[in-house]
Amino acid sequence: MKLVVTEKNNAAQRIAELLGVKKPKSDKVYNTPVYRFERDGEEWVSIGLRGHILEPDFVPTITYKRNKGWLATPDDGASYKVDIPSFLPKPPFKTKRKPFLADGVAIGGSWKMDALPYLVYAPIQKNPKEKDIIRSLKNLAKKADDIIIATDFDREGELIGSDALSCIREVNTTAPVSRARYSALIKPEITHAFENLVELDMNLAHAGESRQEIDLIWGAVLTRYLTIVKFAGYGNVRSSGRVQTPTLALIVERERERMAFVPEDYWVIKAKFSDGIEPFEATHKEGRFKTQEAADAVMNAVNGAQFGTVSGIEKRKRTVSAPTPFNTTGLMAAAAAEGLSPARTMRLAESLYMAGYTSYPRVDNTVYPSSFDLPAMVKTLSEVPAYEPYCRQLLAKGTLTPTRGKQESTDHPPIVPMQAASPDKLQPAEWKLYNLIARRFLATLSDAAVIEGTKVSVDVNDETFITRGDVVVKPGFRAIYPYGAKKDTILPQLNEGQQVDFLGATCEQKQTEPPARYSQGKLIQEMEKLGLGTKATRHSIIDRLYNVKYIQNDPIEPSQLGIAVCDALGRFAPQITSPGMTAELEKDMNQIADGDKTQKEVVDLSRDILNDVLKELMPHSEEVASALGDAVAADAYVGTCPKCGKDLQMRASNKTKSMFIGCSGWPECDVTYPLPKGKVEVVEEKCPVCGMPQIKVTAFRSKPRVQCIDPNCDSNQEPDVIVGACKACAEKGLDKKLIAQRNPRTLKRFIRCENYEECGVSYPLPQHGELKATEEVCPDCGAPMVIVTTGRGPWKLCPNFDCPGKEKEEGAEDKKAPAKRTTRKTATKKTTRKTSK
C-alpha cells in the first residue's frame, strides 16, 4: 500500500480524486478522514495532517550530576548531556532568595528570574500536538510499503513532512520515502509531481526547525522576563517575539512622529460657478494659503464679482498601466477595498484553492512563470458568460503580454483562476473573490487605460480658480477590471473666453495633519515590506498585540504599556525590536537549506546573542518594572477620587472579570462606579455638570456617546416614565402602574410594577436611547408598548421577553435558521428591530 501524507485534509481528498482511476473511497482511521483509491493496479491511501503535528517546547527538567555534568530529562526517552555554558553557576546555587535550583532542576516550565539564564540554553524536545492524527498516521504507516510526503511546497511544508516522517519511522523503519512537489491542486500539476517524485529536503526542514527553536527561545525568555519583572496577576502576560515586537515598534514609532508633529494653519479658497446650465466648483490656484492675510486679499479681490472668464482649457491624455499579478498582499489589499477583511479573504482564498478554482493563495511572487499557457487559461475563463466577450477580444489580439510585478520568485505562481466558476456554484463571498481574481488575471493581459484629464482655469478679477475633470477615452483593462477606478468627473462643456456666473467664494481655515496612524490593512502591507511574519500569520500577530493590550482602536494606536514595553526592549534588547532579526534569520535559514551551515550552529549562536541581551536586561529590572507599572497605571487612569484624592482606575472584577471604575486607594477607600456595556474610553473633558471624568461608550452597533461616570450626576438622571398599567394587578382589582426606571447603582434600565414585591411583573428594556410611553398595549400579551429612539431612529416594541407574539416570530425564523437559541438580550434586540416602524 502506498501512503500519501498531505498538509491538510482537503488536499488529501483532492489528490485522491486526481490520482485515482475511480472515485476514491472516503474512510476513517480513528476519526481522521482518509481516502483510499487505486492507481496503476496498486492500492493507495491519502491522509491529511492539520499543519504542524509536533510542537517544540523546552525539556521540562535538567539535572546536574557532579561527575556527569548537566543532563536533560525529556518527557520520554533516556536523558542526555546538555551544553550549559560553564559561566552559569552549578548547584548548589547561592542566591539571595531561597535556592531555586536543586538537583533536579525545573527550567522548562519555570517562570522565575533565576531560571531565565538557563532557559536560554535549555534543550528543546518535540511534543505531539495533534495526538489523534499522529495515531491515525502511525496506524496507516505500519501497513505502508511506500510513503509519499505531499505537504505544501514551501519551507514549513518540508518541516511538517519531516515531522510526519519521524512519527512514521517510529512504527515503520523500512518503507522507502519520497516527496511530491506541486503548487496547484490540478490534474497536470499533481500527476507531474507524482510521476517525478523527489527526496525530502532535510536541510530545508532543518532550516524550518531552527526558525521554530529561535522563535521559542527568544519569545519565551523575553515574555517570561517582561511578565515576571512586574507581575500583574495571572492572565496578564506581557509578550514579546521576533515578529510581534518589531510590529509593535512600527506602531509606537508612528505615534512618536505624530506627537512630534507641529500642525500648521493654512487656508483654502473655493469658488462656485455656473455656465447657466449646471454649477461647478473650483479651487484657487494657490491651493494652500500660508497666511490669512494672503487668503483675505484674494477674498477681497473677488468680493462682489458677478462673472468669471474661462481663461484656459488644457486637455491631457494619460495612460494608466494594467495592474500586476496578484500575490497574497495584493489580493488582500484589493479585497479590502471590496469590504473583505484580510482574515476573511484568506479563508475564502483557501477554500477556492481547495476546490480547484484558484491557485495556491499564499505567495509572494508577482510574475507569471513562462510555463503558463496564457491563451489556454483565457479560453478556460471564457466559459464564464460574463467574461466571454472580453476573453474573445483578448484572444483576437494574438500574443498576450502579461504585466509583471516587482517581486519575483519561483515557489508558487501568482494567484490566478484555474477553472471557470459560476455564481450558483459558489457562496456569494467566494464568488466575489473569485470574480476579483479572475478579472485581475484578465486585466494583467490587457492594454493600459487611457484617460483624458481636463484642467479648466476661470479668472475672477485676475484671481485664477482651477477645476479638473477626468474621462476614460480608451478603457483597456478597465473594461474587465472596474475595481478601484474613480468615477469620471465630467465638467460642463466650456470654451476658452466664455463668461460664467460667479456664485461666490468661501475661505476655509485648515491645519496640516500629522502622519496617519496605521490601519490594519496598511500595517499588514508594511509588515510584508519588512519581511515580518507570513501571509498566513500577519493578521493573527496584530490580533495578539490587541489581546495583550499593547495596542488599541483601528486605526491602531499604542497603549502606554505598549510604548513602555517597546522602550524597555529598545534600550536593553534592541535586536528584538527591529525587523533585522527576521532578515538575519532568513539568511541563516537559506544557508542551512543550502547546506552551508547547520541548524545547531545557527541556534547556538542565537542563544549566545540572547544570553548577552539578558545580561543587559537583568541588572535593569527595577527600572523596567517601574516603567511598566507606571504605564499600566496610566492606561487605567480615569481621574481623581472625590473622596480620598487618589487615582480612579479602570479595573476588572476579580470574580466576574467585568470592568468597573475603582479607587486605587482600595481597600482603604471604597469608591467605585459602574461601567455600561460596550467599549469604554476615558475622554479628556470633564463633566460640565459635576466636574467628574467622562467616558465615551460605544455599545454594539450604536453610535458612541459621552457620559459622566457618576450615575448620580444630574446629567445621568432620567425621569422615571410611567408606561402603562400592570395587567396582573388589574386582574386582582388593583390599580398599579408600570414604571420604566434605572437601577441607580448599575444603571440598568427596565420596567417594573410599583407593586413588584407582590406581582413580580418586570420587563427588560434596551439600555440606550430615549424612551417614550405609548397609549397602546401589545395585542399578543397586553404589555404596554414603548418607543425607544436611538441614533437609528425610533422603534416601537413590546418589552415582554416572553410575549407569545415573539414566539410566533422566532418560530418562523427557526424554520429558516434552526437551532439558533439566542440569549435574552439579542432575542429582545432581534424583535425590536422587527417591530420597528
Added chain:
DNA sequence: GCAAGGTC
C-alpha cells in the same frame, strides 16, 4: 501563563 507557523 511564553513564539510563530501551519490548519479548522
